[in-house]
Amino acid sequence: MSSNESLDFDLVVLGGGSGGLAGAFRAAAHGARVALLEPGELGGTCVNVGCVPKKAMWLASEVSAHLRLASDLGFDVPERPSLDWPALVASRQRYIHGIHASYLRRLDEAGVVLMPARGRMLDAHTVECENGTRLQAAHVLLATGSSPRRPDVPGADLAGVSDDFFALCEAPPRVALIGGGYIAVELAGVLQALGSRVDIFARSERLLGHADAELAQRLQENYRHQGIGMHFGYRLAAIEGEDGALRLRDANGCSSGDYAQVLLAVGRAASSSGLGLEAAAIEVDGDGNIVVDAFQRTSQPHVLAVGDVTGQVTLTPVAIAAARRAMDRVFGGQPEAKVDYENIPSVVFAHPPLASVGLTEAQARERFGDDVHVYRSTFRPMLQALADRPQHSLFKLVCSGAERRVVGLHLLGEGADEILQGFAVALKKGITLDDLHATMAIHPTSAEEVVLMH
Ligand SMILES: Cc1cc2nc3c(=O)[nH]c(=O)nc-3n(C[C@H](O)[C@H](O)[C@H](O)COP(=O)(O)OP(=O)(O)OC[C@H]3O[C@@H](n4cnc5c(N)ncnc54)[C@H](O)[C@@H]3O)c2cc1C
């Protein structure tokens, strides 16, 4: 395609990650002529440096934990089974290449024009590719995602971010993780299970500020038991030293020991700069998030934005759903299509996983006052008990009103990641405690605890 060519499309999508791909496929299915601009690998953060490679590493660390359980059950497992980390990475990347190939094939079949280029808006209807090609667009979908933040302290660039975790070829002997959210908790669990000694340095007073406090507390106990160090209320002032021997200095001037690797996990920032948003008169908020209404419309109603670049709930299924609904509305004759941002289930792939949907106990008490009823079950899953391991699960049900409507379900324990999805449907349908009690338990499972809670 020559640099001066100008092409007309019904939709131009910026970003071939979770939201952008979903939007492109859905618009094409409705008959729209679509161009998709993606300068990197198809699949964006989730497929390349997020959910997918993270889950692969989490699965490997679960296998490692199960090897220890197997040994406790009498299997002949070496005391320190060794991991060929490059072989694991090769399997992981093979899986990811399969996803790339499948996306390419599907884009081709859908007739979406893929342009391997960064794009920016010249005005509200014109997108320019890096090579100068200009695209005229009736509609634009902005789905450019987010990137890791770095704290503004001296030496911050000596540290890595989650992207660098995926480039590791072995477990670093000692790792410091800065942050107490999803990424710090997930990477800490994986690295510790795969052979590193990990310390978490969190600014907050506990892990996972979004989660129910009781479950976060229980997870902390599990992590402590696994040997993960945790430092709360930590104020990072500087990162010092050299590659392989890095130290943290806090606001009181105290220095840590040496770390082979420091990883920052202090949140992510919308990738909204360099998109020509000013030229197109598209509003961003003080954090750089593109401002959208309930229908994902920006301040230019024919320009839509979804996913991390909007700073809404930054999860892959949310970006996908927002893009699909927006395309159903614009091209599919469904004028009311929009995402319901209430009761979005999520899982922190910790060890064990922590899964939640709906209100935490604290949020429920804030909304409903004293009319909140909490049921909990603490138990040792059978495998942990057979191996005489101390790890307990904690399941918690938050109900409101005389009819005991279920407004929150929080599960910490083996299998929680797989158990929650079905109950999330039930919660969205407005079930009560009686409905759970009227459902026959499946025995013996962890999941049965949810319908047996009194
Ligand atoms: C370590 C980690 C683990 C995660 N784990 C989970 C998980 O388990 N479950 C979950 O639901 N979520 C998880 N997430 C969050 C999830 O990855 C994101 O919410 C999701 O990828 C957002 O999708 P998106 O389409 O908004 O952006 P992205 O998937 O990031 O895609 C944006 C794309 O836009 C491209 N782009 C940027 N600028 C331009 C431009 N100017 N022109 C054209 N293209 C451009 C980028 O190259 C990128 O490919 C995780 C995130 C991280 C970092």
Ligand SMILES: NC(=O)c1ccc[n+]([C@@H]2O[C@H](COP(=O)([O-])OP(=O)(O)OC[C@H]3O[C@@H](n4cnc5c(N)ncnc54)[C@H](O)[C@@H]3O)[C@@H](O)[C@H]2O)c1
């Ligand atoms: N399993 C999943 O679904 C999953 C996994 C990973 C990431 N994600 C998504 O990606 C987002 C980004 O993850 P994240 O962990 O980077 O962000 P986060 O918002 O979950 O956590 C950021 C943490 O960094 C802390 N922090 C901020 N500034 C700090 C500083 N200067 N020093 C020390 N601590 C500081 C915050 O207190 C918070 O604990 C998540 O919010 C989530 O939406 C989802």
